[in-house]
Amino acid sequence: MSRLRIFGVARTRAFRVLWIAKELGLEYEHLPIEIRAANPRAEEYLAINPNGRLPAIDDDGFILWESLAITLYLAKKHAFGRLYPADLHGEAKTWQWSLWAVNEVDRGVNIWSLHANRLPREERNPAALAEALKVLEAPFRVLDGALADRPYLLGEEFTVADLNVAAVMSRALPMDFSATPRLGTWLRRCHDRPAAREAVALRDAADAATPPEVTRMIAQRNRL
Numbered sequence: 179m180s181r182l183r184i185f186g187v188a189r190t191r192a193f194r195v196l197w198i199a200k201e202l203g204l205e206y207e208h209l210p211i212e213i214r215a216a217n218p219r220a221e222e223y224l225a226i227n228p229n230g231r232l233p234a235i236d237d238d239g240f241i242l243w244e245s246l247a248i249t250l251y252l253a254k255k256h257a258f259g260r261l262y263p264a265d266l267h268g269e270a271k272t273w274q275w276s277l278w279a280v281n282e283v284d285r286g287v288n289i290w291s292l293h294a295n296r297l298p299r300e301e302r303n304p305a306a307l308a309e310a311l312k313v314l315e316a317p318f319r320v321l322d323g324a325l326a327d328r329p330y331l332l333g334e335e336f337t338v339a340d341l342n343v344a345a346v347m348s349r350a351l352p353m354d355f356s357a358t359p360r361l362g363t364w365l366r367r368c369h370d371r372p373a374a375r376e377a378v379a380l381r382d383a384a385d386a387a388t389p390p391e392v393t394r395m396i397a398q399r400n401r402l
């Protein structure tokens with residue numbers, strides 16, 4: 179039996195953890211559990227994550243939640259000096275970009291993707307879509323600027339900083355990036371990686387299996 183267990187259906191932020199696990203070539207067991215409101219066994223999951231949110235991992239008895247804390251932990255554990263920078267400044271920049279992605283981009287991308295393609299057509303709100311694009315404009319320009327002289331956020335190599343930011347932005351892939359072309363090229367480059375393709379395939383399958391009432395509930399509960 180695998181020692182790493184990943185909790186959360188791939189449609190959720192568990193996607194980020196599945197991507198890093200594949201990037202690192204880890205053996206793992208995936209427990210594709212649903213979000214609380216759609217999960218009759220949700221009470222049991224609170225013992226793993228008292229917030230009731232997905233994802234979480236159980237790494238040989240070590241429980242961790244918060245998707246980007248998990249990706250950073252797994253990268254540091256399994257790819258220190260490669261995917262995870264060994265130097266102090268590289269590590270700090272990785273934290274910077276990861277926290278930035280959660281604070282500046284995560285919610286806007288979520289709102290955009292729900293109203294661009296995930297909610298049933300008649301429930302999509304063009305005003306919410308436009309507002310999300312407005313909120314994302316400034317951080318997208320920042321990211322585009324950071325990629326002016328380098329292919330990846332920390333330099334020449336793909337690191338967990340790229341994985342975290344690209345994973346948070348993943349549902350923005352179909353957006354029009356003509357105003358921030360370096361960002362668009364970088365996002366596609368990150369998603370061309372075999373590990374990303376595999377994680378996206380899992381997410382696509384999970385999306386296809388998600389009933390519209392669950393998507394509607396997610397949008398309502400999180401005011402998206």
Ligand SMILES: N[C@@H](CCC(=O)N[C@@H](CS)C(=O)NCC(=O)O)C(=O)O
Nearest residue numbers: 190191213214215231232233244245
């Ligand atoms: N900051 C957390 C957010 C986790 C989160 O909100 N996950 C969503 C699914 S993507 C969830 O579990 N929502 C529970 C609910 O809506 O009841 C992380 O990145 O792990």
